[in-house]
Amino acid sequence: MARLEALKADITTLEVDAIVNAANKSLLGGGGVDGAIHRKAGKGLLRECETLGGCETGDAKITGGHDLPARHVIHAVGPRWSGGKKNEPELLANCYRRSLQLAHEAGCASIAFPAISCGIYHFPPEQAVKIAVRTVIDTLPSTPSVQHVVFACFQDDMLALYRAELDAANA
Numbered sequence: 001m002a003r004l005e006a007l008k009a010d011i012t013t014l015e016v017d018a019i020v021n022a023a024n025k026s027l028l029g030g031g032g033v034d035g036a037i038h039r040k041a042g043k044g045l046l047r048e049c050e051t052l053g054g055c056e057t058g059d060a061k062i063t064g065g066h067d068l069p070a071r072h073v074i075h076a077v078g079p080r081w082s083g084g085k086k087n088e089p090e091l092l093a094n095c096y097r098r099s100l101q102l103a104h105e106a107g108c109a110s111i112a113f114p115a116i117s118c119g120i121y122h123f124p125p126e127q128a129v130k131i132a133v134r135t136v137i138d139t140l141p142s143t144p145s146v147q148h149v150v151f152a153c154f155q156d157d158m159l160a161l162y163r164a165e166l167d168a169a170n171a
């Protein structure tokens with residue numbers, strides 16, 4: 001079984017095979033973690049993203065890491081929360097599933113996720129964290145390249161939610 005852990009960290013500093021970006025459908029950058037990743041990765045990342053033709057909500061696309069310590073960036077487009085009646089939970093789960101599949105296909109052993117949709121997209125954190133942990137645990141058996149998963153948290157309250165959920169899952 002792969003190792004899962006929650007850390008308080010700026011995801012742009014992590015030396016892992018892939019970091020996941022909480023992107024938007026354009027894949028051309030934005031605020032939050034997306035802005036931080038593009039700032040640190042440099043213009044080469046934007047140029048590569050411009051060739052990708054955007055991305056649907058719930059899907060993800062992979063690029064190089066450019067000036068980041070991570071080898072790859074997996075750009076996942078989470079749902080914007082609009083009350084929970086627009087398939088937001090399933091779309092969020094799809095982001096985690098699809099990101100792990102791309103990481104596996106690229107031979108990544110380690111991957112770090114931010115709390116996708118929990119910032120500017122306003123997904124309720126308690127629900128998002130349960131979906132993230134459950135989906136990752138359920139997907140890992142079909143993505144055996146991935147041996148280490150980090151949930152990178154920017155705030156202490158988010159870190160506490162992930163740690164409680166990982167404990168509850170005995171992960």
Ligand code: AR6
Pocket residue numbers: 009010011012022023024029030031032033034035036078114115116117118119120121122123152153154155158
């Ligand atoms: N490292 C780790 N986590 C971070 C970092 C960082 N450097 N910066 C922010 N977070 P958000 P979303 C946390 O808003 O809700 C962009 O404009 C943050 O505290 O980055 O999916 C995109 O282009 C929160 O817990 O992403 C989209 O338009 C989590 O990362 C839109 O925002 C996600 O917050 C996506 O919104």
